[in-house]
Amino acid sequence: MTAATPHTRFIKTSAEAPLTIAVTAVDETGAVLDKQIACERPLTLYLNWRPIVTLMTLGARPEALALGYMKNQGFIKDLAQLESVIVDWAVNSAAIITREQTEDLDKKLSEKTVTTGCGQGTVYGDLMAGLDDIKLPVPSLKQSTLYGLLRNINDYNDTYKNAGAVHGCGLCEGEQIRSFVEDVGRHNAVDTLAGEMWLKGEAGSDKIFYTTGRLTSEMVIKVAKMGIPVLLSRSGVTQMGLELAQQLGITLIARAKGRHFLVYHGAETIDFNATPGKTGQG
Amino acid sequence: MTAATPHTRFIKTSAEAPLTIAVTAVDETGAVLDKQIACERPLTLYLNWRPIVTLMTLGARPEALALGYMKNQGFIKDLAQLESVIVDWAVNSAAIITREQTEDLDKKLSEKTVTTGCGQGTVYGDLMAGLDDIKLPVPSLKQSTLYGLLRNINDYNDTYKNAGAVHGCGLCEGEQIRSFVEDVGRHNAVDTLAGEMWLKGEAGSDKIFYTTGRLTSEMVIKVAKMGIPVLLSRSGVTQMGLELAQQLGITLIARAKGRHFLVYHGAETIDFNATPGKTGQG
Numbered sequence: 001m002t003a004a005t006p007h008t009r010f011i012k013t014s015a016e017a018p019l020t021i022a023v024t025a026v027d028e029t030g031a032v033l034d035k036q037i038a039c040e041r042p043l044t045l046y047l048n049w050r051p052i053v054t055l056m057t058l059g060a061r062p063e064a065l066a067l068g069y070m071k072n073q074g075f076i077k078d079l080a081q082l083e084s085v086i087v088d089w090a091v092n093s094a095a096i097i098t099r100e101q102t103e104d105l106d107k108k109l110s111e112k113t114v115t116t117g118c119g120q121g122t123v124y125g126d127l128m129a130g131l132d133d134i135k136l137p138v139p140s141l142k143q144s145t146l147y148g149l150l151r152n153i154n155d156y157n158d159t160y161k162n163a164g165a166v167h168g169c170g171l172c173e174g175e176q177i178r179s180f181v182e183d184v185g186r187h188n189a190v191d192t193l194a195g196e197m198w199l200k201g202e203a204g205s206d207k208i209f210y211t212t213g214r215l216t217s218e219m220v221i222k223v224a225k226m227g228i229p230v231l232l233s234r235s236g237v238t239q240m241g242l243e244l245a246q247q248l249g250i251t252l253i254a255r256a257k258g259r260h261f262l263v264y265h266g267a268e269t270i271d272f273n274a275t276p277g278k279t280g281q282g
Numbered sequence: 283m284t285a286a287t288p289h290t291r292f293i294k295t296s297a298e299a300p301l302t303i304a305v306t307a308v309d310e311t312g313a314v315l316d317k318q319i320a321c322e323r324p325l326t327l328y329l330n331w332r333p334i335v336t337l338m339t340l341g342a343r344p345e346a347l348a349l350g351y352m353k354n355q356g357f358i359k360d361l362a363q364l365e366s367v368i369v370d371w372a373v374n375s376a377a378i379i380t381r382e383q384t385e386d387l388d389k390k391l392s393e394k395t396v397t398t399g400c401g402q403g404t405v406y407g408d409l410m411a412g413l414d415d416i417k418l419p420v421p422s423l424k425q426s427t428l429y430g431l432l433r434n435i436n437d438y439n440d441t442y443k444n445a446g447a448v449h450g451c452g453l454c455e456g457e458q459i460r461s462f463v464e465d466v467g468r469h470n471a472v473d474t475l476a477g478e479m480w481l482k483g484e485a486g487s488d489k490i491f492y493t494t495g496r497l498t499s500e501m502v503i504k505v506a507k508m509g510i511p512v513l514l515s516r517s518g519v520t521q522m523g524l525e526l527a528q529q530l531g532i533t534l535i536a537r538a539k540g541r542h543f544l545v546y547h548g549a550e551t552i553d554f555n556a557t558p559g560k561t562g563q564g
Contacts, residue, residue: 242319
């Protein structure tokens with residue numbers, strides 16, 4: 001778990017939740033095989049004893065997930081507000097307590113029902129709020145660094161290698177992965193890293209955000225809110241993901257695997273110092 | 283679009299939305315390439331002029347998506363309630379009008395804030411409602427049929443092949459694909475097919491549901507609500523997806539690609555009549 005700040009104490013009242021379980025499956029030959037599958041469990045987030053949301057999660061770092069969610073959805077704006085986070089897997093809950101009451105909670109909750117893409121989109125209204133204030137630095141990235149990072153990322157994705165059915169996200173600096181988390185929900189993985197960065201007071205300006213997931217609108221928005229100017233994905237990009245990256249000035253790199261990648265925005269911020277033979281392959 | 287029922291008239295006030303757009307990307311050799319990327323646009327659903335949710339969607343079949351969402355989330359229980367669906371891409375909205383006012387809408391909306399896994403899970407409380415009433419037939423599936431279906435599915439996934447970054451879902455009967463839809467949100471794709479089946483009054487008992495996405499809890503729940511006893515995926519399965527399939531009696535087949543698949547539940551409902559040489563490979 002992330003280190004507590006002077007502001008915050010954590011109380012974790014239940015044991016670590018397992019990330020995979022052993023099951024058997026029958027393959028196309030009729031053979032019965034031992035397999036691991038990813039755990040998935042509900043985690044209901046409470047803010048000052050008010051239930052806010054139930055997330056379906058792998059449950060790797062529930063405190064960071066709860067905090068990242070509350071921050072990204074605008075429930076908590078200042079870390080100094082935070083008094084404690086209490087996770088209890090016995091009742092699948094994460095209770096967040098703040099020093100002052102969060103204002104307009106009722107109003108906020110009623111508004112959420114309007115714009116929440118329930119399990120399908122995102123809390124769009126809230127998530128978009130404050131985007132205009134975001135000023136990201138212009139990054140400078142070497143292709144050789146990108147390749148080094150992609151090599152190092154191969155050492156992660158443990159649950160994916162073991163059980164599949166999860167997405168991974170990494171907070172990276174140069175070739176190094178500072179933090180990596182997997183979840184059955186790709187948004188949970190992003191929120192978990194956002195919560196960690198927030199707690200550590202870590203700057204995003206010198207970071208690269210890696211995800212195995214697709215670069216859709218909310219992925220770009222959340223990374224921008226983390227102050228990170230480079231977004232790197234093994235998967236593809238959507239129209240709104242690209243438009244938001246252009247608007248926010250995020251270098252957007254998709255299909256990054258091995259030595260291949262596609263820069264959809266910000267190619268001028270990359271030093272192509274390790275260019276393989278011109279293949280022109282997409 | 284799906285055929286209107288005697289109950290329902292559709293008014294679509296705006297042109298079809300494009301599914302992909304042309305952009306340029308720079309690859310690892312520095313070459314500038316022409317690429318297609320998947321469109322992603324917000325669609326705000328209104329029920330009797332009350333905004334309910336904003337979905338981020340590819341927008342292939344917005345009317346079916348809007349109806350499937352309303353049905354799966356329990357906003358509309360009887361098709362006879364439905365008066366019209368009005369989609370207007372000029373304002374990214376889908377307005378659903380019912381004959382009678384839907385009761386307790388305020389109560390329902392306030393409840394949603396408690397259980398909605400916003401963009402990360404699903405509207406769990408509502409979605410789980412009525413699961414106990416579901417009685418699915420025991421399916422009977424030939425391995426040869428499964429292989430035929432997987433071959434036929436290769437002819438679909440158009441947007442994926444063209445632009446990536448989307449999930450595909452298919453409503454299948456034997457080797458035939460009755461309906462196939464893609465979306466940037468895998469839940470949207472499921473809801474779209476659910477909406478179509480509902481409008482057509484189509485039974486699920488003789489169908490197979492195919493998805494490129496992972497078999498998580500809400501995917502299994504939605505397919506059960508469609509009355510479909512077989513769920514087939516190119517991807518993996520999570521713990522809750524498996525537990526729900528066991529509870530609901532759904533034959534759960536994952537990692538289905540080419541001649542390979544893994545049956546996680548209901549292997550006894552499959553006739554292994556095309557078994558390749560025993561490889562025992564997982």
